Amino acid sequence: MKRYRPVPYELEILRILNPRMDFSEKEMFDYINAEKGFEGELKFDQLTNKLQGELIVLNDLLLKLGNTYYQIDTTIIRQSVLHFFEVKNYEGDYFLESGELFKMPSKREVKSPFNQLERSESLMRRLLQQNGFNISVKGLVAFVNPEFSLFQAPLDLPVILPSQLKRFMKNLDKQPSRLNEFHRHLAERLISLHQEKCPYTQLPSYEFEQLKKRITCQRCFHFMLPVANGKGFICMKCEYKEGVESAILRQVKEYKLLFPERKITTHDIFVWCGGYVAESTIRKYLKMHYKFNGFGRWAYFE
Ligand SMILES: [Zn+2]
Known part of the structure; x- marks a missing residue:
């Protein structure tokens, strides 16, 4: 065990x-x-x-x-x-x-x-x-x-x-x-x-608006840039490469972890990814991996 x-x-x-x-x-x-x-x-x-x-x-x-x-x-x-x-x-x-x-x-x-x-x-x-x-x-x-x-x-x-x-x-x-x-x-x-979280953990205070929005590398946590053919991202520091879908899904996970109270909307994820991925692409992957709720501009995923 x-x-x-x-x-x-x-x-x-x-x-x-x-x-x-x-x-x-x-x-x-x-x-x-x-x-x-x-x-x-x-x-x-x-x-x-x-x-x-x-x-x-x-x-x-x-x-x-x-x-x-x-x-x-x-x-x-x-x-x-x-x-x-x-x-x-x-x-x-x-x-x-x-x-x-x-x-x-x-x-x-x-x-x-x-x-x-x-x-x-x-x-x-x-x-x-x-x-x-x-x-x-x-x-x-x-x-x-x-x-x-x-x-x-x-x-x-x-x-x-x-x-x-x-x-x-x-x-x-x-x-x-x-x-x-x-x-x-x-x-x-x-x-x-086992307890998932200690309520006394001291973390820096942060807000969505104030944070830099980009796609980050899963290996070294630095920022990534889109590769020339638009089919993925490359880390500016360690040159790790990742496809669009998995990069977006990771950013959604990070967003959820930082903002458990916030709803996941296509627009927020678009902003969170620094505008590097089209909203239509983000919507497509969110629909594939998350449950869709609401309607039109009130739509969100969970
Ligand atoms: Zn890296």
Whole structure:
């Protein structure tokens, strides 16, 4: 059993917004961090994908206890233990002092994943207890970037350093594990408790009118231009090519994600695509893929 890792909601939105508006320094910082974090999680997935033993891997769970949300990057269910991992893609030299994490040489304090881990661990224990699952819980912070070093780490710190990652996975695979109905129920329950969106996610504020309207590249998220024969688009940065239909449908998806309250009209999608595709073409594809509602100028798709 497996739960694959989707692009996190926040990152999905930031990728769409980045070329279309001017981020503040803080928003840009958050965006770059979100990209880096996701890249680290994918790197960790490459390792867990190789595990052979009898275990269940659940990627990216957003759980809720009372009004508290907590995100678990990776959960591995084994016979007698539920492991969960806070995956970090930090780069450079760091040190720990009185439980706080600092980056060298500036000694700038960064949010400590260990405090976050402790909090998640206690929430996870309570959630499992409430749901009647009796299994031991072990959380670890996994640093996946080979350029990361941590100084002054106490010996009992719940951490896997980059140089230990492979060995950790090997050891995990070596320990015998037998799964039964209990473990499958546990995994199914966790998946059913997964929340789609955290209402506290902070996103830049944006409005339809204020955003730049163009077709964006699905590979690097930069703007695309129509190719000479009019049969598609080419990315101005990575030169990725895409046909008209799939480019339009992707723009509609982005539009829906950014503006879930707005109706999908041919004209709005025409504007959203920067006027690069004729309204008649847009209408044709919307009719093929979406349900048509209303009449004339009040028509919209869903
Ligand atoms: Zn591109």
